[in-house]
Amino acid sequence: MTPSPYDEDIGYQLFLPTTFTPEVATYRCAERRLLGHILTSHSTVVELGCGKGENLLFVRERGLAYVGVDPSQSYIREAEVIWRNWLGASCSFIVGSADSLADWEPRVSSHPPERVLFMPFNCLGNVADVEAVVDALSRTPATVVVSVFNDAAATLLLRQRYYLSAGFDTVERRSKWGTVCVGPYGFRSTGFDEKILLDAFYKRKYKVRAVPLTPVAFAIVGRTPATLR
Numbered sequence: 001m002t003p004s005p006y007d008e009d010i011g012y013q014l015f016l017p018t019t020f021t022p023e024v025a026t027y028r029c030a031e032r033r034l035l036g037h038i039l040t041s042h043s044t045v046v047e048l049g050c051g052k053g054e055n056l057l058f059v060r061e062r063g064l065a066y067v068g069v070d071p072s073q074s075y076i077r078e079a080e081v082i083w084r085n086w087l088g089a090s091c092s093f094i095v096g097s098a099d100s101l102a103d104w105e106p107r108v109s110s111h112p113p114e115r116v117l118f119m120p121f122n123c124l125g126n127v128a129d130v131e132a133v134v135d136a137l138s139r140t141p142a143t144v145v146v147s148v149f150n151d152a153a154a155t156l157l158l159r160q161r162y163y164l165s166a167g168f169d170t171v172e173r174r175s176k177w178g179t180v181c182v183g184p185y186g187f188r189s190t191g192f193d194e195k196i197l198l199d200a201f202y203k204r205k206y207k208v209r210a211v212p213l214t215p216v217a218f219a220i221v222g223r224t225p226a227t228l229r
């Protein structure tokens, strides 16, 4: 299996507000604000790449069901301890990855299809095969909110500063999606060219648009083809 920094404590440094640059902190606020606007007509949020469930309260306080999904067993174990008083039929955590949607998605299918599938904080940037994830997502009925870093030169600089402050000294590579920052412990994170990412969704007949979040980030928002049928 490919090593992941999220299997180690050091990976969690990336989630700590103390390591955020002001731009990263603003990005986190902006993606939550966008999620808040979208939630009104939905009943469940499935957060893919949920970490230790930082967004659980935001969702539950609005009266919606929450399912947090993350490939890191240790984050999910900790999340289940931190949020133990909230767990129940309307609130749960699952160990699962964007790369293996079919393995865990049946476990959330009991929730009504007015679901939001939220991939926060550049989680898509961590996946190895973006094309395969966009493809797999297309078969699940949901409104998608996929929030990512953009590929601007200024964004790359601030990402590198943010990764460094979390202990990840990265080097950059180009990929078809944008600029990939590669670092120790198997760290790999892509900042996305908006048009190229949007095209991958259009190609699969999603009804989506790109929404600017801050100067460093945007979100792909809309419905999967499985919802439109």
Ligand SMILES: C[S@@+](CC[C@H](N)C(=O)[O-])C[C@H]1O[C@@H](n2cnc3c(N)ncnc32)[C@H](O)[C@@H]1O
Residues within 6 Å of the ligand: 006, 014, 048, 049, 050, 051, 052, 069, 070, 071, 072, 075, 096, 097, 098, 099, 120, 121, 122, 123, 125, 126, 127, 128, 188, 189, 190
């Ligand atoms: C929020 S993301 C991104 C962190 C950082 N902001 C960046 O730019 O790369 C990190 C979270 O996504 C999760 N994650 C990593 N790879 C994933 C995958 N293939 N599917 C779902 N979640 C994943 C990690 O376990 C972690 O909790």
